[in-house]
Amino acid sequence: MRISQLFGKTQRELPAEADTASHQLLLRAGMIRQIAAGVYSYLPLALRALNKIENIIRDEMDKAGGQELMMPVLQPLELWQQTGRHGALGQILFTLKDRRDRQLAMGPTHEEVITELVKYNVQSYRDLPQLLYQIQTKFRDEPRPRAGLVRAREFAMKDLYSFDADEAGLDISYEKMRVAYQNIFDRCGLPTVLVEADSGAIGGKESKEFMLVTDSGEDEIIHCSCGYAANTEKAASAKSIAHSEELLPIEEVATPGKATIEEVADFLKVPHSRTLKAVFYVADKNFVFGVIRGDLEVNETKLKNALHCTDLRMATEDEVKEAGLVPGAASPVGIKDIQIIADDSVSSGTNFIAGGNKPATHIKNVNYPRDFKADIITDIAKARAGDTCPRCGGKLASSCSLELGHIFKLGTFYSAKLGASFIDKDGQSKPIIMGCYGIGPSRLLAAIIEHHHDDKGIIWPASVAPYQIHLCPLYREGSKVAEVTEKLYADLTAAGLEVLLDDRQESPGVKFNDADLLGIPFRVTISPRSLEKNSIEVKRRSEKQAELVGVEEAVSKLRELVG
RNA sequence: CGGGGUGUAGCGCAGUUGGUUUAGCGCGCAGCGUUUGGGACGCUGAGGUCGGUGGUUCAAAUCCACUCACCCCGACCA
Numbered sequence: 119m120r121i122s123q124l125f126g127k128t129q130r131e132l133p134a135e136a137d138t139a140s141h142q143l144l145l146r147a148g149m150i151r152q153i154a155a156g157v158y159s160y161l162p163l164a165l166r167a168l169n170k171i172e173n174i175i176r177d178e179m180d181k182a183g184g185q186e187l188m189m190p191v192l193q194p195l196e197l198w199q200q201t202g203r204h205g206a207l208g209q210i211l212f213t214l215k216d217r218r219d220r221q222l223a224m225g226p227t228h229e230e231v232i233t234e235l236v237k238y239n240v241q242s243y244r245d246l247p248q249l250l251y252q253i254q255t256k257f258r259d260e261p262r263p264r265a266g267l268v269r270a271r272e273f274a275m276k277d278l279y280s281f282d283a284d285e286a287g288l289d290i291s292y293e294k295m296r297v298a299y300q301n302i303f304d305r306c307g308l309p310t311v312l313v314e315a316d317s318g319a320i321g322g323k324e325s326k327e328f329m330l331v332t333d334s335g336e337d338e339i340i341h342c343s344c345g346y347a348a349n350t351e352k353a354a355s356a357k358s359i360a361h362s363e364e365l366l367p368i369e370e371v372a373t374p375g376k377a378t379i380e381e382v383a384d385f386l387k388v389p390h391s392r393t394l395k396a397v398f399y400v401a402d403k404n405f406v407f408g409v410i411r412g413d414l415e416v417n418e419t420k421l422k423n424a425l426h427c428t429d430l431r432m433a434t435e436d437e438v439k440e441a442g443l444v445p446g447a448a449s450p451v452g453i454k455d456i457q458i459i460a461d462d463s464v465s466s467g468t469n470f471i472a473g474g475n476k477p478a479t480h481i482k483n484v485n486y487p488r489d490f491k492a493d494i495i496t497d498i499a500k501a502r503a504g505d506t507c508p509r510c511g512g513k514l515a516s517s518c519s520l521e522l523g524h525i526f527k528l529g530t531f532y533s534a535k536l537g538a539s540f541i542d543k544d545g546q547s548k549p550i551i552m553g554c555y556g557i558g559p560s561r562l563l564a565a566i567i568e569h570h571h572d573d574k575g576i577i578w579p580a581s582v583a584p585y586q587i588h589l590c591p592l593y594r595e596g597s598k599v600a601e602v603t604e605k606l607y608a609d610l611t612a613a614g615l616e617v618l619l620d621d622r623q624e625s626p627g628v629k630f631n632d633a634d635l636l637g638i639p640f641r642v643t644i645s646p647r648s649l650e651k652n653s654i655e656v657k658r659r660s661e662k663q664a665e666l667v668g669v670e671e672a673v674s675k676l677r678e679l680v681g
Numbered sequence: 682c683g684g685g686g687u688g689u690a691g692c693g694c695a696g697u698u699g700g701u702u703u704a705g706c707g708c709g710c711a712g713c714g715u716u717u718g719g720g721a722c723g724c725u726g727a728g729g730u731c732g733g734u735g736g737u738u739c740a741a742a743u744c745c746a747c748u749c750a751c752c753c754c755g756a757c758c759a
Contacts, residue, residue: 130708130720131693135752145692155751207759227759261682261757269758336758526759592718627719634719645718 119162119585121620121632126161128632138334140567141266143576147635156263156271163636164563166584168274171559171566172253174305174581175276178298184249184278189231191255195221197230201535205428212257212271224257229532229554232279237538240550243283246540247291251278253559265334267564268520274560280553281533283542288551292324292527295555299328299523302557306566307579310522313339314348316419328523328557330565335520340501344510351419354497355505355514357411357463361392366469366483368451374478377446379412382480386471389413394464394472394484396448398433398441401425405433405441407448407456409492410499411463411470417500424459424496447480449473450490460492461499522565523557576637577659585618586680588638590629592645602669603644606654609673615680634659640679642672 126148135152136142144150149164160168176186195213198204204211212224225231232250240246256275263271280291296312303310310328327349329339340353348354376382383390393412398405399421406425410416422430438445441456449472450458464470464486472484484490501508503516530549533539539547563582570577580586587610591603603619610617618638620629626645633641643655643664654672656679657664667675 127691127709129692134687134693137753152751203759210758229759258758262753262755264753531759594717623717625717625719625721627717627721630719632720643718647718 140564316351329519342507353501355501401427410461447473528552575635597646
C-alpha cells in the first residue's frame with residue numbers, strides 16, 4: 119500500500135478527547151474515528167490489525183475443535199425475558215421496536231440465541247460435545263464508555279460456547295479454552311495474569327479472567343508471589359486471629375459523640391481490629407444487618423452472592439432508624455427479626471467492642487457466638503493489598519488491570535430455562551451443560567497498543583502489525599532512490615510480504631516520525647547516502663540501530679527477518 | 682444516575698466585562714517557488730450554521746433560559 123493513497127491521516131497533535139495511550143495513538147495514527155460515545159469507525163490500518171487478531175483467535179479456536187458460525191444481532195426481547203436476563207442486563211441492553219411494535223434487542227452477547235440454536239440441533243449425547251463460536255459486533259449500552267476501544271458500546275467480540283453431556287466433559291472443554299486463550303495472548307504479545315473471578319448471579323461454578331496489568335486498566339486484581347491471583351470481587355485473604363483471651367462479661371461504656379470505628383477505637387484506645395463494624399444493606403427490598411471486624415471492609419459482591427440477591431444497595435440512614443437501630447451505635451447483640459450476616463472475622467477474636475443499640479453507648483466484651491447469632495456467617499470481606507495470602511501466608515499485592523478474556527463454566531442455567539436437553543446413554547433427558555468463553559478483539563487491539571508503545575508511537579508485535587515492512591524512500595532528484603524503491607516494493611510484495619510504501623514527497627523528519635507513530639515492525643530507508651554503498655537501511659521499530667543490507671539481498675534478508 | 686469539565690475550520694486553541702471582528706492563531710489542506718537524514722521555508726489561497734433552540738438588545742461567539750453532544754471521576758459493568 120502506498121501511503122499517498124492510504125485512507126487515514128496521521129496527526130501531530132494530541133487529540134483532546136483521549137487520555138490513555140492506546141486511545142491517543144489510535145487517533146493520531148488515523149486508525150479510528152469516533153462517531154458517538156463508545157462508537158467507532160475502524161480505518162484500514164486498524165481493520166488490518168483487527169483482522170489479524172481475529173484470525174489468531176480463529177486459528178486457536180479451530181485448533182481446539184471449535185466451529186465458527188454467525189448469529190443474529192437482532193434478537194427478540196422475549197428470548198431475554200425467558201432467561202430473566204432482561205432484568206439483569208436491562209440497562210445495558212440496546213432495544214428497539216420493529217414496525218409491528220415487536221421489541222428487539224441488539225445482541226450484547228449470545229447465550230440465549232446459541233442455546234436456542236443448539237436446542238434444535240442436539241438431541242442425543244452422541245451430538246455432544248460441541249464447541250461453537252462467533253466473532254461479531256456486539257452492543258452494550260455501557261453506563262460509561264471509556265478509553266477509546268477499551269470500553270466501547272459497539273465492539274468486536276468472540277464468544278465460544280461449549281456444550282457437554284456431563285461435568286467431566288465441561289472440565290475438558292474449559293481446559294481446552296484455557297490453553298487456547300493462553301496461546302492467543304502469547305501470540306498477540308500480551309502477558310496476562312489468570313485470575314479467579316466472581317461468577318455472578320447466574321451461578322456458574324468456576325470463572326477465570328485473563329488480565330493485563332496496566333495503569334490504564336479499570337479492574338483491581340489481588341495477587342501474591344505464590345501465584346494466587348483473583349479479581350477484587352472474588353479475592354480472599356487470611357484473617358489472622360486478632361486476639362484471643364478469656365471471655366469477659368459484657369459491659370456498657372459511654373461513648374458520647376463517637377460514631378465511627380475510628381472515633382470509638384481511638385476513644386477507647388483499642389486497635390480497629392478490636393471492634394465490630396455494623397453495616398446495613400437493602401437486598402431485594404429486605405433489610406440486612408452486616409457485621410464485620412472493624413479493620414475490614416465489606417466486599418459487596420461477596421455479600422450479594424451470600425444473600426443470593428440480585429439487587430443490593432446500602433440502606434439509607436432513615437431506613438436504619440426505621441428498622442429500630444441507632445446509626446453509629448448499632449450492634450448485632452439482642453437483635454431480633456432482622457437478617458444478620460456476619461463475616462467470618464467475627465470469630466477471629468474475643469471481647470470485641472460493639473454498638474450498644476442506644477445513643478452514645480457501646481458495649482465491651484462482645485463474643486460470637488455467645489452474645490449474638492448470625493443467620494449467615496461466611497467470608498464477606500474485601501481482600502486488600504498488604505493482607506495475608508490465603509494460600510501461602512505471604513503478603514498480597516494489588517494491581518490495576520484490564521480484563522481481556524473470561525472463561526466461564528455456566529452449567530445448566532440457560533439450557534434448563536430454554537429447554538435445551540439431550541437424551542443420555544441411560545435414556546434420560548438432561549439439560550446440556552454449558553460453558554462460555556469470551557474475548558474482545560477490539561479491546562485486544564487497544565490492549566496491544568497499551569502494552570507496546572513508546573513516546574513516539576505504536577510498536578506492533580509482528581503477529582498483529584497491519585503491515586510488516588515500512589519503506590521510507592528519501593527521494594532526491596538525480597538519485598536512484600525512486601527506482602530502487604519501486605523495484606523493492608514490487609519484489610517484496612511479490613514475495614508475499616505486507617509492505618507499506620511512504621511515497622509522499624515529505625521531508626525525512628516527517629516520514630520517520632510517521633513511521634514511528636504507525637509502528638510497523640521493520641522500517642527500510644532507501645536514500646542516496648545508503649545507495650552509495652549499494653545498500654539500504656533496515657531498522658526494527660523496537661530498536662534504535664539500523665543495519666545496512668545490500669540492495670541485492672534485501673528481499674531475502676527481509677523475508678528472513680519477517681519470518 | 683451523582684460530581685467536575687468542554688463545545689469556535691479536519692486537528693489543537695485564542696477571543697466570552699456585548700460594538701473596528703468582513704470571527705482570529707498554529708498545525709493540516711490547495712497552488713507556485715526554494716528545500717530534503719528526525720515533524721523545512723517563503724508567497725498566495727480555500728475552508729466556519731461560533732453545538733442547537735428560544736429570549737434580551739439598535740447590536741450576541743460574548744448576556745439569560747432551555748436543550749443536545751462529548752470527555753474525566755464515581756456508581757454501574759451476566
